[in-house]
Amino acid sequence: DVKVTQSSRYLVKRTGEKVFLECVQDMDHENMFWYRQDPGLGLRLIYFSYDVKMKEKGDIPEGYSVSREKKERFSLILESASTNQTSMYLCASSPVGAGGNTIYFGEGSWLTVV
Amino acid sequence: RKEVEQDPGPFNVPEGATVAFNCTYSNSASQSFFWYRQDCRKEPKLLMSVYSSGNEDGRFTAQLNRASQYISLLIRDSKLSDSATYLCVVSYGANNLFFGTGTRLTVIP
Numbered sequence: 001d002v003k004v005t006q007s008s009r010y011l012v013k014r015t016g017e018k019v020f021l022e023c024v025q026d027m028d029h030e031n032m033f034w035y036r037q038d039p040g041l042g043l044r045l046i047y048f049s050y051d052v053k054m055k056e057k058g059d060i061p062e063g064y065s066v067s068r069e070k071k072e073r074f075s076l077i078l079e080s081a082s083t084n085q086t087s088m089y090l091c092a093s094s095p096v097g098a099g100g101n102t103i104y105f106g107e108g109s110w111l112t113v114v
Numbered sequence: 115r116k117e118v119e120q121d122p123g124p125f126n127v128p129e130g131a132t133v134a135f136n137c138t139y140s141n142s143a144s145q146s147f148f149w150y151r152q153d154c155r156k157e158p159k160l161l162m163s164v165y166s167s168g169n170e171d172g173r174f175t176a177q178l179n180r181a182s183q184y185i186s187l188l189i190r191d192s193k194l195s196d197s198a199t200y201l202c203v204v205s206y207g208a209n210n211l212f213f214g215t216g217t218r219l220t221v222i223p
Contacts, residue, residue: 103203
């Protein structure tokens, strides 16, 4: 089975802190994604990566950055956390051509910024 | 206009009922279609892909209507365990995935 692992499940951070959310997938997928999910807004794409060291902005990249130094790992960074970044963050991966292939999600990281 | 729209519900149905959800999409170039299931505070998981000819998996039937640009999910003989949020996903091209906001279903004993 495909496994997408988000190492931090529940975090509480203070405003202004730097936050790292790590994601690892074990299926050698080329594509990796970071979404946030908020009530009534659904899933919104923050960034995606289609290869090592490659990244593309999604719909809401402001306040976030990403890093993909290895194929299996995709990190989301909040340089200076703010309360409006309190959310559930979902990492996902898929093989090349996500349009025709399944996207697999990690279990989610619940971030609260106080 | 949103790329994908779903009725958020909630749909509250008794056990054994048949329930159907629709999802409309705006881009006629959309190529692939999926239904995902998401339990409370869990990640979305693929329920089924949706093919042009329609497809069935046990009590679940998915259909695609390209002319009217919608996909549907039919659940027959609802079980308590079917209670969840159902997300429709539409894509076109590489890495262009659009999620609906989800339809919440509660099956009542």
